[in-house]
Amino acid sequence: MTSVDAMVAALPKVSLHCHLIGSVAPATVLDLAAKHGVRLGRTAEELYDHGSYEDLGEFLRVLDVVGSLIRDADDFHRVAYESLTDGGAAHGVLYREIQLSPPGHPGVPYPTLLEGVLAGVRDAEADSDIRANLVVGICRERSGAEAVDLVETVAAHRKGTDGERVLGIGLDYAEVKGPPGLFVEAFRLAARHGLQRTAHSESGPPAHVLTLLDELGCSRVDHGYHVVDDPDITTRCVAEQVPFVCTPVSSDIGRYSGSGDGTHRRIAEMVDAGLRVCIDSDDPPMFGTDPSHDFRVLAQALGYRRDQLAAFTLNAVDACWLDDSEKAALRARVEALVAVTPDVPSAPSPEEGPR
Numbered sequence: 001m002t003s004v005d006a007m008v009a010a011l012p013k014v015s016l017h018c019h020l021i022g023s024v025a026p027a028t029v030l031d032l033a034a035k036h037g038v039r040l041g042r043t044a045e046e047l048y049d050h051g052s053y054e055d056l057g058e059f060l061r062v063l064d065v066v067g068s069l070i071r072d073a074d075d076f077h078r079v080a081y082e083s084l085t086d087g088g089a090a091h092g093v094l095y096r097e098i099q100l101s102p103p104g105h106p107g108v109p110y111p112t113l114l115e116g117v118l119a120g121v122r123d124a125e126a127d128s129d130i131r132a133n134l135v136v137g138i139c140r141e142r143s144g145a146e147a148v149d150l151v152e153t154v155a156a157h158r159k160g161t162d163g164e165r166v167l168g169i170g171l172d173y174a175e176v177k178g179p180p181g182l183f184v185e186a187f188r189l190a191a192r193h194g195l196q197r198t199a200h201s202e203s204g205p206p207a208h209v210l211t212l213l214d215e216l217g218c219s220r221v222d223h224g225y226h227v228v229d230d231p232d233i234t235t236r237c238v239a240e241q242v243p244f245v246c247t248p249v250s251s252d253i254g255r256y257s258g259s260g261d262g263t264h265r266r267i268a269e270m271v272d273a274g275l276r277v278c279i280d281s282d283d284p285p286m287f288g289t290d291p292s293h294d295f296r297v298l299a300q301a302l303g304y305r306r307d308q309l310a311a312f313t314l315n316a317v318d319a320c321w322l323d324d325s326e327k328a329a330l331r332a333r334v335e336a337l338v339a340v341t342p343d344v345p346s347a348p349s350p351e352e353g354p355r
Protein backbone atom coordinates (compact mmCIF):
# COMPACT_ATOMS: atom_id res chain seq x y z
CA MET A 1 0.00 0.00 0.00
CA THR A 2 1.39 3.40 -0.93
CA SER A 3 1.35 6.20 1.60
CA VAL A 4 -1.46 7.98 -0.26
CA ASP A 5 -3.49 4.77 -0.12
CA ALA A 6 -2.97 4.52 3.64
CA MET A 7 -3.98 8.15 4.09
CA VAL A 8 -7.17 8.01 2.03
CA ALA A 9 -8.21 4.70 3.60
CA ALA A 10 -7.79 6.07 7.12
CA LEU A 11 -9.53 9.40 6.55
CA PRO A 12 -13.13 9.54 7.86
CA LYS A 13 -15.78 10.30 5.27
CA VAL A 14 -19.31 11.69 5.30
CA SER A 15 -21.34 10.69 2.26
CA LEU A 16 -24.05 13.03 1.00
CA HIS A 17 -24.13 12.11 -2.68
CA CYS A 18 -24.37 8.37 -3.22
CA HIS A 19 -27.32 6.81 -5.04
CA LEU A 20 -28.70 3.47 -3.90
CA ILE A 21 -29.23 2.16 -7.44
CA GLY A 22 -25.76 3.32 -8.45
CA SER A 23 -24.11 1.52 -5.55
CA VAL A 24 -25.18 -2.05 -6.35
CA ALA A 25 -22.16 -4.35 -6.61
CA PRO A 26 -21.76 -6.27 -9.91
CA ALA A 27 -22.18 -9.67 -8.22
CA THR A 28 -25.42 -8.50 -6.66
CA VAL A 29 -26.72 -7.40 -10.06
CA LEU A 30 -26.19 -10.94 -11.32
CA ASP A 31 -27.85 -12.47 -8.25
CA LEU A 32 -30.90 -10.22 -8.58
CA ALA A 33 -31.21 -10.93 -12.30
CA ALA A 34 -31.11 -14.70 -11.59
CA LYS A 35 -33.60 -14.36 -8.74
CA HIS A 36 -36.13 -12.57 -10.93
CA GLY A 37 -35.48 -14.64 -14.06
CA VAL A 38 -34.10 -11.70 -16.05
CA ARG A 39 -31.60 -12.46 -18.83
CA LEU A 40 -29.07 -9.63 -18.87
CA GLY A 41 -27.30 -10.98 -21.93
CA ARG A 42 -24.01 -9.54 -20.74
CA THR A 43 -21.70 -9.76 -17.77
CA ALA A 44 -21.92 -7.24 -14.95
CA GLU A 45 -18.57 -5.85 -16.08
CA GLU A 46 -19.97 -5.29 -19.57
CA LEU A 47 -23.01 -3.64 -18.03
CA TYR A 48 -20.84 -1.33 -15.91
CA ASP A 49 -18.88 -0.05 -18.91
CA HIS A 50 -17.95 3.35 -17.55
CA GLY A 51 -16.01 4.17 -20.67
CA SER A 52 -19.40 4.64 -22.37
CA TYR A 53 -20.83 7.01 -19.78
CA GLU A 54 -19.58 10.16 -21.43
CA ASP A 55 -23.08 9.89 -22.86
CA LEU A 56 -25.32 10.49 -19.81
CA GLY A 57 -28.17 8.73 -21.62
CA GLU A 58 -26.15 5.51 -21.81
CA PHE A 59 -25.41 5.68 -18.09
CA LEU A 60 -29.06 6.30 -17.23
CA ARG A 61 -30.04 3.23 -19.30
CA VAL A 62 -27.72 1.11 -17.15
CA LEU A 63 -29.24 2.70 -14.05
CA ASP A 64 -32.71 1.73 -15.33
CA VAL A 65 -31.65 -1.89 -15.83
CA VAL A 66 -30.26 -2.17 -12.31
CA GLY A 67 -33.18 -0.28 -10.75
CA SER A 68 -35.64 -2.66 -12.42
CA LEU A 69 -33.92 -5.66 -10.79
CA ILE A 70 -34.53 -4.33 -7.25
CA ARG A 71 -38.13 -5.34 -6.69
CA ASP A 72 -39.07 -6.59 -3.24
CA ALA A 73 -38.23 -5.56 0.31
CA ASP A 74 -35.51 -8.24 0.55
CA ASP A 75 -33.80 -6.79 -2.53
CA PHE A 76 -33.86 -3.27 -1.07
CA HIS A 77 -32.60 -4.63 2.24
CA ARG A 78 -29.67 -6.32 0.51
CA VAL A 79 -28.55 -3.42 -1.66
CA ALA A 80 -28.88 -0.89 1.17
CA TYR A 81 -26.96 -3.14 3.54
CA GLU A 82 -24.13 -3.84 1.08
CA SER A 83 -23.88 -0.20 0.06
CA LEU A 84 -23.48 0.87 3.68
CA THR A 85 -21.11 -1.88 4.81
CA ASP A 86 -18.83 -2.98 1.95
CA GLY A 87 -19.44 0.25 0.05
CA GLY A 88 -19.39 2.62 3.02
CA ALA A 89 -18.08 1.59 6.43
CA ALA A 90 -15.23 -0.39 4.80
CA HIS A 91 -13.99 2.93 3.37
CA GLY A 92 -14.27 4.96 6.55
CA VAL A 93 -17.72 6.41 5.82
CA LEU A 94 -19.16 7.34 9.21
CA TYR A 95 -22.44 8.75 8.01
CA ARG A 96 -24.42 8.67 4.76
CA GLU A 97 -27.59 10.31 3.50
CA ILE A 98 -28.55 7.70 0.87
CA GLN A 99 -30.14 9.08 -2.27
CA LEU A 100 -33.12 6.92 -3.29
CA SER A 101 -34.90 7.06 -6.65
CA PRO A 102 -38.42 5.60 -6.36
CA PRO A 103 -39.17 6.28 -10.06
CA GLY A 104 -36.15 4.09 -10.91
CA HIS A 105 -38.00 1.00 -9.63
CA PRO A 106 -41.09 0.75 -11.85
CA GLY A 107 -44.03 -0.99 -10.23
CA VAL A 108 -42.52 -1.01 -6.74
CA PRO A 109 -44.82 0.53 -4.10
CA TYR A 110 -43.02 3.23 -2.11
CA PRO A 111 -43.75 1.49 1.24
CA THR A 112 -41.99 -1.66 -0.05
CA LEU A 113 -38.92 0.35 -1.01
CA LEU A 114 -38.90 2.19 2.30
CA GLU A 115 -39.42 -0.93 4.41
CA GLY A 116 -36.57 -2.78 2.71
CA VAL A 117 -34.11 0.11 2.76
CA LEU A 118 -34.80 0.92 6.42
CA ALA A 119 -34.27 -2.73 7.38
CA GLY A 120 -30.96 -2.68 5.51
CA VAL A 121 -29.95 0.54 7.26
CA ARG A 122 -30.78 -0.84 10.69
CA ASP A 123 -28.79 -4.05 10.07
CA ALA A 124 -25.82 -2.14 8.65
CA GLU A 125 -25.82 0.15 11.68
CA ALA A 126 -25.87 -2.91 13.97
CA ASP A 127 -23.01 -4.62 12.13
CA SER A 128 -20.69 -1.66 11.45
CA ASP A 129 -19.80 1.87 12.54
CA ILE A 130 -21.86 3.63 9.89
CA ARG A 131 -25.06 5.62 10.46
CA ALA A 132 -27.48 6.59 7.71
CA ASN A 133 -30.58 8.53 6.80
CA LEU A 134 -32.46 8.89 3.52
CA VAL A 135 -33.04 11.41 0.73
CA VAL A 136 -35.78 10.74 -1.84
CA GLY A 137 -34.89 11.88 -5.35
CA ILE A 138 -37.40 13.35 -7.76
CA CYS A 139 -36.83 12.29 -11.37
CA ARG A 140 -36.58 15.55 -13.32
CA GLU A 141 -37.39 13.74 -16.57
CA ARG A 142 -40.97 13.32 -15.27
CA SER A 143 -43.53 16.08 -14.81
CA GLY A 144 -43.81 18.65 -12.05
CA ALA A 145 -47.21 17.15 -11.14
CA GLU A 146 -45.59 13.72 -10.64
CA ALA A 147 -42.98 15.36 -8.42
CA VAL A 148 -45.73 16.87 -6.26
CA ASP A 149 -47.35 13.43 -5.93
CA LEU A 150 -44.03 11.90 -4.85
CA VAL A 151 -43.50 14.57 -2.20
CA GLU A 152 -46.99 13.88 -0.84
CA THR A 153 -46.20 10.15 -0.72
CA VAL A 154 -42.89 10.78 1.03
CA ALA A 155 -44.51 13.06 3.60
CA ALA A 156 -47.30 10.57 4.28
CA HIS A 157 -44.79 7.82 5.12
CA ARG A 158 -42.55 9.77 7.46
CA LYS A 159 -44.44 8.50 10.47
CA GLY A 160 -44.16 4.97 11.79
CA THR A 161 -41.09 2.83 12.28
CA ASP A 162 -38.06 4.90 11.37
CA GLY A 163 -40.07 6.82 8.76
CA GLU A 164 -38.57 10.04 10.05
CA ARG A 165 -35.24 8.88 8.64
CA VAL A 166 -36.33 10.37 5.33
CA LEU A 167 -34.82 13.78 5.96
CA GLY A 168 -35.35 15.44 2.63
CA ILE A 169 -35.72 15.34 -1.13
CA GLY A 170 -33.37 15.65 -4.10
CA LEU A 171 -33.67 16.18 -7.84
CA ASP A 172 -31.79 13.96 -10.28
CA TYR A 173 -31.54 12.38 -13.75
CA ALA A 174 -30.81 14.52 -16.85
CA GLU A 175 -30.75 18.23 -16.04
CA VAL A 176 -31.10 19.13 -19.71
CA LYS A 177 -34.52 17.45 -19.79
CA GLY A 178 -35.80 18.98 -16.55
CA PRO A 179 -34.55 22.40 -15.54
CA PRO A 180 -35.00 23.08 -11.84
CA GLY A 181 -37.64 25.78 -12.31
CA LEU A 182 -40.17 23.09 -13.27
CA PHE A 183 -40.12 21.72 -9.73
CA VAL A 184 -40.73 24.79 -7.61
CA GLU A 185 -44.16 23.62 -6.48
CA ALA A 186 -42.88 20.20 -5.36
CA PHE A 187 -39.98 21.74 -3.46
CA ARG A 188 -42.17 24.32 -1.73
CA LEU A 189 -44.53 21.54 -0.72
CA ALA A 190 -41.56 19.60 0.67
CA ALA A 191 -40.57 22.67 2.70
CA ARG A 192 -44.07 22.90 4.15
CA HIS A 193 -43.77 19.25 5.18
CA GLY A 194 -40.52 19.99 6.99
CA LEU A 195 -38.34 18.18 4.43
CA GLN A 196 -34.83 19.41 3.63
CA ARG A 197 -33.90 20.03 -0.02
CA THR A 198 -30.98 19.38 -2.35
CA ALA A 199 -30.79 19.07 -6.14
CA HIS A 200 -28.38 18.04 -8.87
CA SER A 201 -26.87 20.60 -11.22
CA GLU A 202 -24.17 18.88 -13.23
CA SER A 203 -24.46 20.34 -16.72
CA GLY A 204 -26.75 23.35 -16.38
CA PRO A 205 -25.73 27.02 -16.44
CA PRO A 206 -24.65 28.85 -13.26
CA ALA A 207 -28.11 30.45 -13.07
CA HIS A 208 -29.52 27.03 -12.17
CA VAL A 209 -27.63 27.26 -8.89
CA LEU A 210 -29.55 30.45 -8.12
CA THR A 211 -32.83 28.65 -8.89
CA LEU A 212 -31.83 25.90 -6.48
CA LEU A 213 -31.06 28.37 -3.71
CA ASP A 214 -33.76 30.98 -4.21
CA GLU A 215 -36.71 29.05 -5.63
CA LEU A 216 -36.24 25.44 -4.53
CA GLY A 217 -34.84 26.39 -1.12
CA CYS A 218 -31.92 23.96 -1.34
CA SER A 219 -29.48 23.97 1.56
CA ARG A 220 -26.84 22.31 -0.60
CA VAL A 221 -26.10 21.54 -4.26
CA ASP A 222 -25.17 18.19 -5.83
CA HIS A 223 -22.28 18.78 -8.28
CA GLY A 224 -22.74 22.49 -9.24
CA TYR A 225 -19.48 22.65 -11.23
CA HIS A 226 -20.62 25.45 -13.53
CA VAL A 227 -20.98 27.90 -10.66
CA VAL A 228 -17.36 28.93 -11.28
CA ASP A 229 -18.31 30.18 -14.76
CA ASP A 230 -20.06 33.14 -13.11
CA PRO A 231 -17.92 35.26 -10.76
CA ASP A 232 -20.90 37.00 -9.15
CA ILE A 233 -22.73 33.78 -8.33
CA THR A 234 -19.47 32.27 -7.08
CA THR A 235 -18.92 35.28 -4.81
CA ARG A 236 -22.41 34.91 -3.38
CA CYS A 237 -21.99 31.15 -2.80
CA VAL A 238 -18.66 31.76 -1.05
CA ALA A 239 -20.21 34.45 1.15
CA GLU A 240 -23.13 32.18 2.06
CA GLN A 241 -20.87 29.09 2.32
CA VAL A 242 -23.24 27.05 0.15
CA PRO A 243 -22.13 23.40 0.21
CA PHE A 244 -21.41 21.71 -3.14
CA VAL A 245 -21.25 17.92 -3.04
CA CYS A 246 -18.87 17.02 -5.87
CA THR A 247 -18.13 13.53 -7.20
CA PRO A 248 -14.71 13.53 -8.90
CA VAL A 249 -14.58 10.20 -10.73
CA SER A 250 -18.14 10.06 -12.09
CA SER A 251 -18.07 13.74 -13.05
CA ASP A 252 -14.75 13.43 -14.83
CA ILE A 253 -16.07 10.50 -16.86
CA GLY A 254 -19.24 12.48 -17.58
CA ARG A 255 -17.12 15.53 -18.56
CA TYR A 256 -18.81 17.84 -16.05
CA SER A 257 -15.90 18.66 -13.78
CA GLY A 258 -13.03 18.24 -16.23
CA SER A 259 -12.29 17.02 -19.70
CA GLY A 260 -12.39 13.31 -19.03
CA ASP A 261 -8.63 13.44 -18.56
CA GLY A 262 -8.46 13.24 -14.78
CA THR A 263 -7.57 16.90 -14.24
CA HIS A 264 -10.70 17.65 -12.14
CA ARG A 265 -10.25 21.24 -13.25
CA ARG A 266 -13.57 22.60 -11.99
CA ILE A 267 -13.23 21.03 -8.54
CA ALA A 268 -9.83 22.69 -8.22
CA GLU A 269 -11.34 26.03 -9.28
CA MET A 270 -14.15 25.65 -6.74
CA VAL A 271 -11.72 24.89 -3.91
CA ASP A 272 -9.44 27.76 -4.93
CA ALA A 273 -12.41 30.14 -5.05
CA GLY A 274 -13.21 29.34 -1.42
CA LEU A 275 -16.41 27.43 -2.07
CA ARG A 276 -17.49 24.88 0.52
CA VAL A 277 -16.78 21.62 -1.34
CA CYS A 278 -17.68 18.13 -0.12
CA ILE A 279 -16.58 14.93 -1.89
CA ASP A 280 -18.52 11.73 -2.52
CA SER A 281 -18.63 8.98 -5.13
CA ASP A 282 -22.12 9.22 -6.74
CA ASP A 283 -22.57 5.71 -8.25
CA PRO A 284 -19.38 4.00 -7.08
CA PRO A 285 -19.25 0.52 -8.67
CA MET A 286 -20.89 1.73 -11.87
CA PHE A 287 -18.03 4.22 -12.34
CA GLY A 288 -15.30 1.89 -11.07
CA THR A 289 -14.75 3.90 -7.93
CA ASP A 290 -15.38 3.84 -4.16
CA PRO A 291 -15.29 6.47 -1.39
CA SER A 292 -11.54 6.05 -0.84
CA HIS A 293 -10.74 6.17 -4.54
CA ASP A 294 -12.51 9.51 -5.06
CA PHE A 295 -10.22 10.97 -2.38
CA ARG A 296 -7.25 9.20 -3.96
CA VAL A 297 -7.76 10.70 -7.41
CA LEU A 298 -7.83 14.22 -5.94
CA ALA A 299 -4.69 13.49 -3.94
CA GLN A 300 -2.97 12.31 -7.12
CA ALA A 301 -4.30 14.89 -9.60
CA LEU A 302 -4.40 18.01 -7.43
CA GLY A 303 -1.83 17.22 -4.73
CA TYR A 304 -4.39 17.42 -1.94
CA ARG A 305 -3.20 15.98 1.33
CA ARG A 306 -4.70 15.12 4.71
CA ASP A 307 -5.87 18.53 5.83
CA GLN A 308 -7.58 19.44 2.53
CA LEU A 309 -9.24 16.02 2.25
CA ALA A 310 -10.33 16.23 5.90
CA ALA A 311 -11.79 19.66 5.16
CA PHE A 312 -14.04 18.05 2.55
CA THR A 313 -15.37 15.71 5.25
CA LEU A 314 -15.82 18.52 7.77
CA ASN A 315 -17.70 20.51 5.13
CA ALA A 316 -19.99 17.50 4.69
CA VAL A 317 -20.59 17.38 8.45
CA ASP A 318 -21.78 21.00 8.27
CA ALA A 319 -23.86 20.30 5.15
CA CYS A 320 -25.60 17.17 6.39
CA TRP A 321 -29.13 17.21 7.77
CA LEU A 322 -28.50 15.79 11.24
CA ASP A 323 -29.61 17.94 14.16
CA ASP A 324 -27.07 20.13 15.93
CA SER A 325 -26.20 17.70 18.72
CA GLU A 326 -25.75 14.81 16.28
CA LYS A 327 -23.58 17.01 14.06
CA ALA A 328 -21.42 17.98 17.02
CA ALA A 329 -20.91 14.31 17.88
CA LEU A 330 -20.09 13.44 14.27
CA ARG A 331 -17.66 16.36 14.02
CA ALA A 332 -15.87 15.17 17.17
CA ARG A 333 -15.52 11.65 15.70
CA VAL A 334 -14.18 13.04 12.43
CA GLU A 335 -11.65 15.28 14.16
CA ALA A 336 -10.42 12.45 16.39
CA LEU A 337 -9.88 10.17 13.39
CA VAL A 338 -8.20 12.88 11.31
CA ALA A 339 -5.78 13.52 14.17
CA VAL A 340 -4.47 9.95 13.95
CA THR A 341 -4.44 9.77 10.14
CA PRO A 342 -0.91 9.71 8.69
CA ASP A 343 -0.22 12.64 6.37
CA VAL A 344 2.14 12.32 3.41
CA PRO A 345 4.44 14.92 1.86
CA SER A 346 2.95 17.20 -0.80
CA ALA A 347 5.60 16.35 -3.38
CA PRO A 348 4.54 13.37 -5.47
CA SER A 349 6.63 10.31 -4.74
CA PRO A 350 7.63 7.83 -7.44
CA GLU A 351 5.56 4.96 -6.08
CA GLU A 352 2.34 6.95 -6.38
CA GLY A 353 1.42 5.88 -9.85
CA PRO A 354 -2.15 6.02 -11.09
CA ARG A 355 -4.38 3.21 -9.86
Ligand SMILES: [Zn+2]
Pocket: 017, 019, 172, 200, 222, 282
Ligand atom coordinates in the same frame (compact mmCIF):
# COMPACT_ATOMS: atom_id res chain seq x y z
ZN1 LIG B 1 -25.74 12.05 -8.48
